[in-house]
Amino acid sequence: MEVAVQTMGLTKAYGSTAALDSLDLSVKRGEILVLLGPNGSGKTTLLHLLATVLKPTKGTATVMGYDIVKQPLQVRETTGISFQEPRGFWRHKPYHILSFHASIYGIEGGERRRIVDETLEAFDLWPSRNKRFMELSGGQGKRLEVAKLFIQKPAVAIFDEPTAMVDLEGKRMIWDKIKELKESGTTVIIATNEVREAEYLADRLTIMKLGREVVTQSLRALKDSISGGDIVEVQFSTPATPAMVNALTRLPGTVRVVPDAENTLKAFVDRSEDWLPVMMTAVQQLQTKVTSIRVSEPSLDDVFLHYTEVLV
Amino acid sequence: MLALLRFELREAFDSVPWTVYYWIFFAFQYFIYGQLVSRLVVNLSDYYTYYGTGLLIIMTFNISTWAGRRFVEGAHEGRLRYVLSLPFTRGELFLEQVLLGLVVNVVRIGPPLVLILYVTRLPAYTLATSLAVLLGMSVGIMGIMIALSFVAFKSFDIYSAIVAGMSAILIRFSTILYPLNFMPSAYAAPAQVNPLTYGADLLRSALNIDVSAMANPVLSGFVVLAVGACTLTVGMALVPRALEGVKSS
Numbered sequence: 001m002e003v004a005v006q007t008m009g010l011t012k013a014y015g016s017t018a019a020l021d022s023l024d025l026s027v028k029r030g031e032i033l034v035l036l037g038p039n040g041s042g043k044t045t046l047l048h049l050l051a052t053v054l055k056p057t058k059g060t061a062t063v064m065g066y067d068i069v070k071q072p073l074q075v076r077e078t079t080g081i082s083f084q085e086p087r088g089f090w091r092h093k094p095y096h097i098l099s100f101h102a103s104i105y106g107i108e109g110g111e112r113r114r115i116v117d118e119t120l121e122a123f124d125l126w127p128s129r130n131k132r133f134m135e136l137s138g139g140q141g142k143r144l145e146v147a148k149l150f151i152q153k154p155a156v157a158i159f160d161e162p163t164a165m166v167d168l169e170g171k172r173m174i175w176d177k178i179k180e181l182k183e184s185g186t187t188v189i190i191a192t193n194e195v196r197e198a199e200y201l202a203d204r205l206t207i208m209k210l211g212r213e214v215v216t217q218s219l220r221a222l223k224d225s226i227s228g229g230d231i232v233e234v235q236f237s238t239p240a241t242p243a244m245v246n247a248l249t250r251l252p253g254t255v256r257v258v259p260d261a262e263n264t265l266k267a268f269v270d271r272s273e274d275w276l277p278v279m280m281t282a283v284q285q286l287q288t289k290v291t292s293i294r295v296s297e298p299s300l301d302d303v304f305l306h307y308t309e310v311l312v
Numbered sequence: 313m314l315a316l317l318r319f320e321l322r323e324a325f326d327s328v329p330w331t332v333y334y335w336i337f338f339a340f341q342y343f344i345y346g347q348l349v350s351r352l353v354v355n356l357s358d359y360y361t362y363y364g365t366g367l368l369i370i371m372t373f374n375i376s377t378w379a380g381r382r383f384v385e386g387a388h389e390g391r392l393r394y395v396l397s398l399p400f401t402r403g404e405l406f407l408e409q410v411l412l413g414l415v416v417n418v419v420r421i422g423p424p425l426v427l428i429l430y431v432t433r434l435p436a437y438t439l440a441t442s443l444a445v446l447l448g449m450s451v452g453i454m455g456i457m458i459a460l461s462f463v464a465f466k467s468f469d470i471y472s473a474i475v476a477g478m479s480a481i482l483i484r485f486s487t488i489l490y491p492l493n494f495m496p497s498a499y500a501a502p503a504q505v506n507p508l509t510y511g512a513d514l515l516r517s518a519l520n521i522d523v524s525a526m527a528n529p530v531l532s533g534f535v536v537l538a539v540g541a542c543t544l545t546v547g548m549a550l551v552p553r554a555l556e557g558v559k560s561s
Contacts, residue, residue, distance in 0.1 A: 052397070053393055054556050054557045055556040073400075076400075079397075081397050087393075088391045088394050089319075090389070091327075092319075103315045104315055104316070104399065
């Protein structure tokens with residue numbers, strides 16, 4: 001596994017408060033890692049440290065092999081960050097802001113004009129290209145902030161709440177663009193509070209709380225990791241009896257079984273895909289038939305709440 | 313770094329009326345108020361020119377203060393955070409801010425300086441020397457203002473109060489508007505340790521204005537250079553630490 005970003009005991013303290021507390025995290029090359037966590041969990045601090053906007057109090061990290069403390073300039077050359085709040089050059093126009101960003105990363109002349117024009121079009125900013133930054137709406141400002149990274153195409157792209165303030169259509173466009181960026185080989189790190197965004201984009205998710213990593217897994221593994229997270233509603237041809245409840249409760253992977261309606265039992269199981277075949281076999285011995293099955297898996301909301309409220 | 317300088321200059325000169333306002337302000341002060349006040353001062357042979365140069369120094373001070381303040385505002389508005397993520401060293405960024413202030417100074421005080429030289433029929437070469445002195449002073453003032461910006465990261469109000477108080481004291485307790493030997497002793501004592509006194513005297517030396525009552529130009533030149541170098545060094549040491557939150561460790 002080639003590592004793009006590796007943090008080692010990364011700590012950032014403000015006085016006696018640790019915004020980030022001895023974080024050990026690695027991001028694989030070419031993956032999208034999404035950071036989820038409640039407010040104040042240290043997501044933005046981590047992103048600012050990786051972009052060398054802040055310096056760590058303790059520990060360090062490497063970005064594409066460069067140390068953020070010892071080689072900050074090389075880190076800045078390989079990294080791009082889209083900040084949470086679109087702020088900055090109030091009097092400048094989107095065209096000039098993107099053009100400036102391109103020139104900083106060595107894109108010059110006709111190539112720069114072409115890329116800036118294309119990016120303005122792609123991010124639906126072409127009609128606003130000659131407005132001042134301060135005249136843009138919140139959503140337009142945010143799209144401009146995000147667009148900078150698509151001009152730069154860095155080796156590691158860092159997005160802090162990339163679709164906050166953006167309308168639904170814009171969100172989908174930005175998500176697709178981020179996926180395209182990943183396809184082109186960029187490693188992407190995203191901090192978000194939006195669960196749908198995380199589900200859509202993440203190869204792996206890191207859940208953070210109080211400046212610490214709680215868990216890092218793929219979405220599938222996270223959902224599977226919740227004991228009794230899958231809910232299976234089984235409807236029978238006959239009324240559900242205590243014997244049926246006991247039989248299902250004894251099956252491997254069952255966490256609990258409760259009656260739901262006259263003919264229906266609701267089973268909380270670890271992995272429904274493993275549990276269902278076993279359940280079907282067991283039901284044959286109960287002298288009843290299954291007439292309907294409905295499976296629902298835990299949402300990322302459930303996973304998030306599980307890890308941030310239960311485990312920490 | 314030059315790309316950033318060009319970009320920020322575009323913003324600084326975005327408002328043409330603001331630059332023109334500086335020139336109108338100078339012309340108004342110089343031609344009207346300067347004429348009136350110079351008639352009141354009878355003990356100095358050419359107070360009109362003395363006043364004009366004082367006015368130039370005040371403009372330099374104000375523009376340099378603006379450059380420092382702009383740096384601080386950049387931190388509050390989020391502009392600085394973006395710039396910090398770009399591939400420049402902190403030293404380059406600091407230097408770029410100083411260059412920005414110098415270019416703005418040249419554009420805004422250049423025409424008034426030429427006007428004074430024309431009115432007083434001073435030789436053309438004094439334009440270069442006097443501009444160099446003003447820019448040297450500007451570096452020192454910007455260095456102080458930027459170095460103080462670490463205060464602003466805690467409280468912008470405290471920073472504003474310190475800058476306003478310091479500006480008032482530095483300008484008034486100096487030879488910007490009146491020579492040392494005209495001052496009451498209570499004023500003269502602090503003025504003699506005020507770097508602006510040395511800058512003002514050096515400027516007047518560069519313009520060949522009567523230097524009898526002024527500090528030694530060599531000493532003045534040394535003070536201006538030393539203050540500029542010291543404040544820049546202190547600023548470059550303090551500010552990145554404050555910006556990157558290292559102080560919090």
